[in-house]
Amino acid sequence: MATMTQAGSVNQQMDLLKFSVPMWPTQLRQYTEIPLPDPQCCDYNVETMKIDPAQLDVHGDWSEFIHPSGATYHYNARTKTYTEMNIKACSDQQLQRLESWINASRAKLDGKQWLLVVDPISVGGTEIYPYYYVIPENRIIAWIEPLDGYLLFQECETAWNWNHKRLELEAQYWKHVEYFPHRMEICLSEVRALRVQLNWYRVGEYFDIPAPDQNNLSET
Template sequence: MFPCTQIILCRVEKGPLNCSEELAAVEGWEPLTHPEGALFFYRSRKRIFTDADVRDPAISLEINKAVEMAYEGARKAKIVLGPSVELALELIAEANKKNWGYYFVDHDRRVIFWFEDYESPHLMNNVRGVERKSHIKYALDSQYWRHIELFPNKRILPEDIVVTLKEIVMHAHTENITSETCLAPFASSEVASMLGLVDHLKGSTNKEREHSVWIAARSMRLFCNAKFVNFCGQPGARLDVDQSLYGEHDTRLNKIILRIMNVILFGSPVAQSKAIHRIWVDETIVQPRWKDFIDRMITEWNGYTIFSTVMLAVDISFLAVPAMATQTAAIALTYLSCLCALGSLVVSLVLAGQVNDSRRGSAADVASFMVGILQSMFGLESLALMLSLPFALLIWGMAFFAGALSTLIFRTSSVVVISIASPIWVAVFVLAMWPVLTANNIHISRLRSWIIEQASSQAVEPIFGV
């Protein structure tokens, strides 16, 4: 029943709805619906796919000419088109000008091709150093499965593809379990889910089920692209996700200003830089690690906001202490502590707000963001410095508060109180510095050994007499 309303949204004819006229083939072009909802057309006589609306008479006329040009180009290039070859056409509109893009698909070899030499940075996926045909084949394999992914209708799911896909997924799952440098483009939990999904594809083999075909094609495309990016089967292939094929990155902060900032920020930039270079290898994003990295950073930022808020409350309460009224140095240090805590709070909130869905989305979005960071003065180190700010500012806030508290104690307390507080203050300072020194590989035992070596070298100096 329809609700009683004055607004008429649509008119449904009486009787059973008949869509046969809209779904009927137009001059041999059969309309099909992609599993994701897109409309495209298929001509079975020559096995041609297109997403252009051929029901438009003008487009229908243009696409027929494009088909003739494509087959004529293949004939002139002396390319034999077997019965398994398909043709895909795309209407490209640029600056009030329309062109037709094309490619052929060979299902026997599972590869795409053109009737002329083809160069495209998109095909190479920004991978440098591609020279061998055996390497380029993985890029074409990935594009082949992209074609199947775009047009999964009117085709069966081969049994050997399901077997191959299951082998690949099982290998990726095992590698995720046994190695921390797995090359699989998915996280361990995602691969585990895919393994169960592939098992369900067995019931769709050798049948026309476009949803199953799409699932297999999407998975195969991503794995083939990973093989291409990692130079699979090539000399010097990448075997670990951390391995650089174009030379090791320099994780040391060589510039003087960066070294100074590293000291000022309590060594946090070095740690952040190492983490960033683990997710950005050869200008390629390691997607599973990026997701874990962002999740970890958000957790840390949430913690910093809590600590900064507490620090602000402590500082403001400390300023209300009556003894502080005459202690100018302590007041100044407390103000500095407030500013640092406030800075840590603001930076944490800003960074957390900037990590939106676009930067947690596809690898292409993340890579675009990282390339933008590379254009800054210090490159990726700028990102390391930025991510270090919440922690460093919070530590500085605590340090200034400790200074204010110490000033108040040593200037207003009696000798007895100072004599009791001094050794405790020294002990707390040493214990607080211990993890800092250890993190920078500075140990008391090494200092002791260095002193002994220096003393021994001076004691054994040669003596020359007459």
């Protein structure tokens, strides 16, 4: 009986993963589309001497956060998952299916505690799950399946080498940090290292100044 139950669970996970679609941060919709406000929900009044902290909603395990741009997103600390999806507007069935998909996807990671971003959308009445994983210690994004990266790498004329492709994936990692700053930390030494590197890109190569040593940048 236990074996049959395990087989059924595996089959259910495989069925859910059929709706996975790899994406990358610059494909996220919230920062490229301007949502029109609902006139019935607008309240332009401010109470006298109102200085309270922002009131963030919690829906189950999902906490709402406000991006400095004014956009909102949600983070689930239990599953280490970000989404732009309006969790408050989800039915219990939608939310349960989303969390089932998250569990099925994470089961493919062999215990790796990577961060997950998922942006569920409905296509022809079917819910699909565009997603990517974030690995802060490696400053890169990844997926649990092969990715056709034509749209991502097409502007790079020499994208036949992993080093070339990794640079773009690292750039997408920093775009993720920009979009979802909650729990994304960077220490002062890394900021200094990035500043040195950017300064070299800006002027160093034109004056034949040797590129900074990547291994010693954090000590600069």
